[in-house]
Amino acid sequence: MLSAILTKTFYTFISLMVILNYALLLIGSMARIRAKVQGRVGQPVWQPYIDIIKNYGKRTAVTHGVMFYLGPVFRLAGGLGTYLFMPVVYGFVMFENFSFSGDLLLVMYFIFFGQLGMALGAGESGHPYSPLGVSRGLAQMTAFELPFALAVISIVAQYGTLSITEIVAAQQGGWQNWVAFTNPFAMIAGMLAFLGMSMQNPFSVVIAPQEIPIGPPTEMHSAFLGMLQTNRAIFNGAKMVLFMNLFWGGATHKYLLVAILIMVVKTFLIYLYVNIVGASFPRFKTEQSIRFFLGVPTIIGIIAVILQSI
Amino acid sequence: MEKDMERRLYADTGAPEGSPVVNPDPRTLGDSSNIQLFNEQLKLLNSGLTEEDRLNFCDTPPEVIKPFRGHWENFLNWARSESLWILGFGTGCGAIELRPLMTSRFDMYQYGIQPRPTPRQSSIFVIGGYASVKTMKRIVRSYEQMQGPKFVLGLGSCTINGGMYYDSYNTVNRLDHYIPVDVYIAGCMPRPEALLAGLMELKTIIKEGRGEGANKYAENFEWYKANQKRIIKDWNMPDYNW
Ligand code: SF4
Numbered sequence: 001m002l003s004a005i006l007t008k009t010f011y012t013f014i015s016l017m018v019i020l021n022y023a024l025l026l027i028g029s030m031a032r033i034r035a036k037v038q039g040r041v042g043q044p045v046w047q048p049y050i051d052i053i054k055n056y057g058k059r060t061a062v063t064h065g066v067m068f069y070l071g072p073v074f075r076l077a078g079g080l081g082t083y084l085f086m087p088v089v090y091g092f093v094m095f096e097n098f099s100f101s102g103d104l105l106l107v108m109y110f111i112f113f114g115q116l117g118m119a120l121g122a123g124e125s126g127h128p129y130s131p132l133g134v135s136r137g138l139a140q141m142t143a144f145e146l147p148f149a150l151a152v153i154s155i156v157a158q159y160g161t162l163s164i165t166e167i168v169a170a171q172q173g174g175w176q177n178w179v180a181f182t183n184p185f186a187m188i189a190g191m192l193a194f195l196g197m198s199m200q201n202p203f204s205v206v207i208a209p210q211e212i213p214i215g216p217p218t219e220m221h222s223a224f225l226g227m228l229q230t231n232r233a234i235f236n237g238a239k240m241v242l243f244m245n246l247f248w249g250g251a252t253h254k255y256l257l258v259a260i261l262i263m264v265v266k267t268f269l270i271y272l273y274v275n276i277v278g279a280s281f282p283r284f285k286t287e288q289s290i291r292f293f294l295g296v297p298t299i300i301g302i303i304a305v306i307l308q309s310i
Numbered sequence: 311m312e313k314d315m316e317r318r319l320y321a322d323t324g325a326p327e328g329s330p331v332v333n334p335d336p337r338t339l340g341d342s343s344n345i346q347l348f349n350e351q352l353k354l355l356n357s358g359l360t361e362e363d364r365l366n367f368c369d370t371p372p373e374v375i376k377p378f379r380g381h382w383e384n385f386l387n388w389a390r391s392e393s394l395w396i397l398g399f400g401t402g403c404g405a406i407e408l409r410p411l412m413t414s415r416f417d418m419y420q421y422g423i424q425p426r427p428t429p430r431q432s433s434i435f436v437i438g439g440y441a442s443v444k445t446m447k448r449i450v451r452s453y454e455q456m457q458g459p460k461f462v463l464g465l466g467s468c469t470i471n472g473g474m475y476y477d478s479y480n481t482v483n484r485l486d487h488y489i490p491v492d493v494y495i496a497g498c499m500p501r502p503e504a505l506l507a508g509l510m511e512l513k514t515i516i517k518e519g520r521g522e523g524a525n526k527y528a529e530n531f532e533w534y535k536a537n538q539k540r541i542i543k544d545w546n547m548p549d550y551n552w
Contacts, residue, residue: 047422050392214426
């Protein structure tokens with residue numbers, strides 16, 4: 001029993017380390033790619049590491065109360081929860097984390113849990129821009145939640161299961177079995193919702209640095225900010241893995257390293273897609289993005305659900 | 311002779327050791343005995359605030375925080391120098407020089423330098439030229455909200471000796487009488503290359519462990535406050551804006 005727990009802990013640790021480092025490098029390299037688009041050299045790929053070390057290494061920090069402490073903690077819990085309840089690489093015990101039969105629902109819940117926790121923390125900071133960012137974030141979140149939920153419902157109806165592992169398993173046997181091709185409407189609705197979820201342009205109004213300094217984390221600093229940055233990496237990684245699992249056939253191979261490589265390539269492409277959109281479009285206002293998500297993506301999502309139910 | 315002059319300047323102003331010696335700001339030379347900062351318990355009086363506002367603000371002065379020793383501090387200093395976040399607060403004409411640094415021609419991101427919109431998250435404050443008394447109030451507020459270790463870069467002659475506003479009625483002549491400055495960049499106005507050179511100089515200073523402005527501020531808190539209060543007449547903020 002004890003050894004089973006220890007093994008699980010060890011595996012979880014490895015799996016966390018892999019996603020943390022991979023996502024940090026991914027964030028760094030995407031920043032560099034965006035810089036190239038703008039004709040700049042761009043920051044080093046390892047810059048996110050240095051920023052995190054710097055923030056944890058600050059000598060002072062001020063707190064605004066208990067919720068201010070808990071905000072980043074909740075956020076991190078949201079990131080960890082999203083990541084730890086789904087298989088990262090299909091078919092390997094080491095990377096299956098704590099996935100179980102109803103994990104899809106839990107993961108969907110955790111995606112939003114962090115935001116709500118952060119909203120409380122940001123609210124306590126007392127900075128007027130924080131609640132402003134939070135209200136924008138929550139409004140936008142409610143909007144993209146709709147196409148995303150419809151896409152998920154469609155997939156659940158398609159395979160008759162709420163387990164991410166089973167959804168991935170059902171997609172094995174070649175690319176033609178991926179949800180992206182068997183259920184393209186769900187994929188389109190989901191991938192459009194993903195744009196909002198990743199808060200890059202055109203849906204970056206939540207943190208809009210030129211108008212509401214940086215939105216919810218305006219008052220977050222030092223280790224608080226370091227924690228948020230750590231979570232940003234894990235959370236981003238987790239979301240990409242989730243979308244890879246749901247729409248793009250997951251990652252599997254008989255050799256672990258090759259399977260991880262497949263995961264890396266697929267998630268890299270998913271993130272690249274977000275960045276291409278981000279580099280090409282200017283920022284939407286809150287009401288514009290809400291109107292966007294409630295328009296075409298939602299209709300596509302409804303079509304996806306209807307097609308699965310007939 | 312020069313040494314003598316230097317000593318006299320220090321004696322006059324009470325400036326912390328190691329401050330660069332240039333024209334002193336005549337306004338910092340006055341008598342500071344009427345400026346009272348602490349009560350008997352060594353708490354800040356916050357005399358600029360109303361009775362009820364006082365409850366909302368902190369009354370502890372900043373503390374000197376000793377750096378770690380050896381390799382750990384060197385490592386942290388390296389990280390601090392490679393991740394410089396500039397507070398996006400343009401205080402004078404020089405702020406315009408920051409824009410070319412962000413865009414493709416000079417691209418400061420490649421040196422780990424980037425702008426940050428809030429003082430809480432920034433580690434370096436670029437004072438872009440002349441600081442009027444009104445701006446000085448905001449500079450002090452923003453500087454104190456930044457979390458240590460923090461660094462200040464005085465850009466342009468105006469920050470060094472008043473520049474072409476040396477005899478103006480409402481600009482300060484010498485920035486480091488009000489907040490500690492790590493690097494000065496001379497010129498009116500210095501080109502972006504000069505600013506970059508200054509930032510590189512700052513990086514070396516931090517790596518060598520000499521970027522202790524925040525501690526210097528805490529050590530000489532009373533001196534800085536007296537200078538600030540002498541010029542900022544409508545002091546309606548807490549004495550220390552953590
Ligand atoms: S040094 Fe020259 S350019 Fe800079 S603030 Fe002063 S007057 Fe303006």
